[in-house]
Amino acid sequence: MTPTASYRLGNETISPGSENWSDLLARAYAAKERPLCLCSTPPSPMYIARSAGGYVIKRMPDTGEQHAPDCGSYDAPSALSGLGLVANKAILSDQDGSTLLKLGFPVTMRQGSRAPAAESSGCARSAVAPTSKLSLIAMLHFLWERSELSKWHPRMKDKRNWWIVRRELQESLRESRTANVKLADITFIPAPFRADKKVELEAERKAFMHRLMSGQTKNLGILIGEMKTVGPTAYGSKIMIKHMPDYPFFMNEDLTRRFKKQFRQMLLDLETYNDSHFVLIATFLPSEQRGEIKEVAGMLVTDTWIPFESARELTLLAALKDRSFIKCLRYNLSLEATIASAVLTDCHPARVLFCDSGERSQDEDRIMEDIQLAGRLPAWRWDWKDVDMPALPPLSGLVEREVYHN
Numbered sequence: 001m002t003p004t005a006s007y008r009l010g011n012e013t014i015s016p017g018s019e020n021w022s023d024l025l026a027r028a029y030a031a032k033e034r035p036l037c038l039c040s041t042p043p044s045p046m047y048i049a050r051s052a053g054g055y056v057i058k059r060m061p062d063t064g065e066q067h068a069p070d071c072g073s074y075d076a077p078s079a080l081s082g083l084g085l086v087a088n089k090a091i092l093s094d095q096d097g098s099t100l101l102k103l104g105f106p107v108t109m110r111q112g113s114r115a116p117a118a119e120s121s122g123c124a125r126s127a128v129a130p131t132s133k134l135s136l137i138a139m140l141h142f143l144w145e146r147s148e149l150s151k152w153h154p155r156m157k158d159k160r161n162w163w164i165v166r167r168e169l170q171e172s173l174r175e176s177r178t179a180n181v182k183l184a185d186i187t188f189i190p191a192p193f194r195a196d197k198k199v200e201l202e203a204e205r206k207a208f209m210h211r212l213m214s215g216q217t218k219n220l221g222i223l224i225g226e227m228k229t230v231g232p233t234a235y236g237s238k239i240m241i242k243h244m245p246d247y248p249f250f251m252n253e254d255l256t257r258r259f260k261k262q263f264r265q266m267l268l269d270l271e272t273y274n275d276s277h278f279v280l281i282a283t284f285l286p287s288e289q290r291g292e293i294k295e296v297a298g299m300l301v302t303d304t305w306i307p308f309e310s311a312r313e314l315t316l317l318a319a320l321k322d323r324s325f326i327k328c329l330r331y332n333l334s335l336e337a338t339i340a341s342a343v344l345t346d347c348h349p350a351r352v353l354f355c356d357s358g359e360r361s362q363d364e365d366r367i368m369e370d371i372q373l374a375g376r377l378p379a380w381r382w383d384w385k386d387v388d389m390p391a392l393p394p395l396s397g398l399v400e401r402e403v404y405h406n
Contacts, residue, residue, distance in 0.1 A: 009024065029049075074345060102178070103134050107181060165305055193244075209221070223241070247289070255296065259296060269300055306327050320342070356384035
């Protein structure tokens with residue numbers, strides 16, 4: 001049985017099963033009251049936000065580690081992933097839950113000017129990885145984590161699909177902005193395609209593109225979608241996005257060369273692992289009939305939309321399908337930089353999981369130890385020399401609280 005999350009609101013202890021739950025949240029929202037999550041001692045502060053479905057309780061920024069591992073609001077220590085380098089520098093969260101992102105790529109251009117040249121999507125090694133601005137892939141990682149798509153619980157089996165992914169990403173975009181623009185206003189995520197809704201979906205897409213093309217300052221669009229095909233053209237390549245059959249995206253020759261070089265292994269892995277998806281994020285110059293990609297990045301995800309980087313990580317994630325965990329993401333860090341693969345949250349204390357994809361030097365072993373110490377969690381490691389994966393840490397008897405607030 002899954003226990004229900006409990007909160008203190010004023011002098012009352014409430015839970016999603018409480019009588020008049022929605023009314024309680026609505027009144028507390030109007031009065032600007034803050035609930036306290038009772039998963040740990042002392043209780044952790046939360047806030048109430050409005051959403052399309054009413055009111056929800058959400059975790060305050062930078063408080064994820066304060067929650068119990070079996071709480072839906074728990075988050076992995078940022079030192080275990082690339083988030084630690086950019087938190088409170090490129091990602092600035094307000095007390096109301098909204099977030100200011102400092103982006104390392106342009107999203108606007110002046111009317112009549114040429115679009116800015118696409119920057120390389122590659123990142124520097126860990127020692128010099130940028131910390132003050134987010135790369136394109138780092139923005140995608142931020143949205144994935146903020147949407148809790150990097151989390152997995154066994155009860156999510158068969159319940160996560162593109163409709164859910166899109167809904168959660170859109171909610172996170174509504175709470176995110178740059179200094180000049182709301183990200184929800186310039187980011188297009190295609191809705192699941194249905195033949196009987198074709199005209200309606202096309203009208204929505206045309207209206208979105210028209211808004212981007214209007215005004216004195218022309219916004220570049222940001223696309224997030226699942227890549228369906230990529231193929232050559234006379235001037236570069238064409239990318240088709242799943243659920244967007246009538247709107248192709250094009251890359252010029254230079255960007256095509258860099259795309260093939262940077263994502264060669266990912267594209268091979270996509271062909272190898274049948275149930276995987278390639279989630280693409282790109283900035284693009286819109287027109288009524290097509291988009292011209294200016295910068296592009298992407299990541300592979302499993303059939304449950306959990307990101308992975310190697311065959312070993314895919315094996316690890318498959319072994320975790322009946323466990324609860326949080327996948328760690330790189331943000332601005334290069335593939336050579338050492339980070340944790342995941343944090344197992346259904347044991348006490350939580351365990352940090354390291355999955356070596358190749359031989360590591362003594363320096364990199366020390367980095368791994370430093371990461372573990374910074375994360376303050378005991379570690380499990382699949383050493384690169386071991387062909388077979390070692391036994392995972394056992395369940396500790398914790399039963400996760402139902403996630404109602406995120």
